[in-house]
Amino acid sequence: MKVLVTVTEVSEVDDDFEISGTEIDDRYLDYDLNEWDDYAVEEAVQTAESGDADEVVAATVGPERSEETVRMALAKGVDRAVRVWDDDVAAEDVLGPRSKARLLAAVVEQEEPDLVLTGVQASDDAFGATGVALAERVGYEWAAVVNALDLDAEAGVASVYRELEGGVEEFTDVELPAVLTVQTGINEPRYASLRGIRQAQRKEIDHHTLADLGLDARAVRGPLELTAMDEPESDSEAEIFEGDAGETATQLAGVLREKGVRE
Numbered sequence: 259m260k261v262l263v264t265v266t267e268v269s270e271v272d273d274d275f276e277i278s279g280t281e282i283d284d285r286y287l288d289y290d291l292n293e294w295d296d297y298a299v300e301e302a303v304q305t306a307e308s309g310d311a312d313e314v315v316a317a318t319v320g321p322e323r324s325e326e327t328v329r330m331a332l333a334k335g336v337d338r339a340v341r342v343w344d345d346d347v348a349a350e351d352v353l354g355p356r357s358k359a360r361l362l363a364a365v366v367e368q369e370e371p372d373l374v375l376t377g378v379q380a381s382d383d384a385f386g387a388t389g390v391a392l393a394e395r396v397g398y399e400w401a402a403v404v405n406a407l408d409l410d411a412e413a414g415v416a417s418v419y420r421e422l423e424g425g426v427e428e429f430t431d432v433e434l435p436a437v438l439t440v441q442t443g444i445n446e447p448r449y450a451s452l453r454g455i456r457q458a459q460r461k462e463i464d465h466h467t468l469a470d471l472g473l474d475a476r477a478v479r480g481p482l483e484l485t486a487m488d489e490p491e492s493d494s495e496a497e498i499f500e501g502d503a504g505e506t507a508t509q510l511a512g513v514l515r516e517k518g519v520r521e
Contacts, residue, residue, distance in 0.1 A: 259411045261311045262371035263302040264362055264389070265295040265331050267324040268382040280351070280487045291327045294377025298440040300447040301407060302375050303335035310411040311373075313337050317365045319358055321348065325463055332458035333450035340365050344467035346475040352482040359391035361478070364471035366396045373416065374437040378403055389439035399436040405444050 267289050275286035291299075305311040316331045316339040318324055328339045342361045347353065366374060374393075379386035393400035405427075406419035414434040419427050421441055432438070450458070468474055497513070499506040 259305075259311045259373070260369065260371040261302045261305050261314045261373045261375065262366065262369055263295070263298050263314060263316050263331070263336065264374070264376040264392075265299060265316050265318050265328060266292045266377075266380050267318070267320050267327040268292045268380050270382075277487050277489060280484045282487070289323065289327060291330050292377055292380050292382075294379055294381070294440065294442055295331075296377075296447045297442050297444050298375040298377050299331045299334055299336060300445045301440055303448075304445065305373070305409060305411075306335065306337075308409075310409050315340065315369055315371065317342070317362055317369075319343065319347065319353065319361050328463060329455075329458040329461075330450055332461045332463075333454040334448055335454070336461075338462040338464070340369070340464045340466060342466050342468075342471065344469075346468055347478050349475075350478050350480075351484040352480070353478060354480040354482040355385045355387035355391045357478045357480045358388045359395045360473070361468075361471065362388070362392050363395040364473055364477075365466070366392070366398075368471070372411075372414075372434050373409070374398065374435075376437065376439050378439045378441050389437055393437035396437070399432045399434070400438065401430065401432045401436070402439045403441050404438045405441040407438065407440075407444065 269287045269289055271282060272286045275282055299316070302311070302314045306314050314336045316328055316336045318328050318339065319342045321343050325341060328341060332339060342365065350357065376389035376392065390400055390402055401418045401420055403421045404418045405421045408417040410417070416432045416434060416436055416438065417429070418432060418438060419429050422428055468477060499509045
């Protein structure tokens with residue numbers, strides 16, 4: 259049995275940053291493995307450790323920089339990885355769920371996994387639709403927002419608990435092959451050991467272009483367009499006191515008196 263887990267690199271913005279047009283300069287950004295995908299990686303690795311999976315493969319859509327993020331998945335026990343990227347993908351301002359699903363579907367068709375695990379959403383764009391769009395694209399059964407999984411590889415069934423709105427949970431069986439989108443809290447993601455990090459440097463990351471997957475630039479074209487980027491407005495009425503301790507204490511005392519606070 260083969261498990262394919264999708265991972266994505268997400269950007270985290272510094273507290274102070276500047277916007278130039280529709281972009282935030284790289285010097286204000288840090289990159290890391292998406293939190294939801296970290297749980298999906300752990301779930302995939304556990305299937306191998308339990309003997310249910312013979313191989314775990316990670317798949318990502320991202321530039322060469324993202325290989326450092328993918329190696330974190332390799333360091334945690336993933337066997338090998340596939341990275342999809344070329345100039346046509348890079349030229350897209352917004353790579354929406356359907357576009358990502360087309361690329362990942364081509365990887366699924368090549369790898370032919372029995373189970374695909376994805377995070378519920380990415381922490382930066384929060385679309386939350388790529389996993390389901392992927393299942394539709396490849397014709398697999400699916401379950402979204404899975405917070406517990408019991409896999410019966412011999413029977414070809416995944417028994418899952420799904421988190422629904424209003425705190426309701428649904429228990430259902432999903433026949434394999436299937437795509438499951440994994441919720442945070444389903445497990446406790448492990449830290450990458452020093453040995454795992456060293457081994458990850460020797461593990462294989464295959465780079466595929468659109469042409470390698472039998473696709474062209476039309477595969478990444480979508481209806482989404484990034485037209486503007488603005489810093490969110492703050493409704494806070496916080497007042498910042500400046501100066502040394504004595505000065506700020508005097509200012510605070512004045513505000514409290516104005517508000518009618520007495521000793």
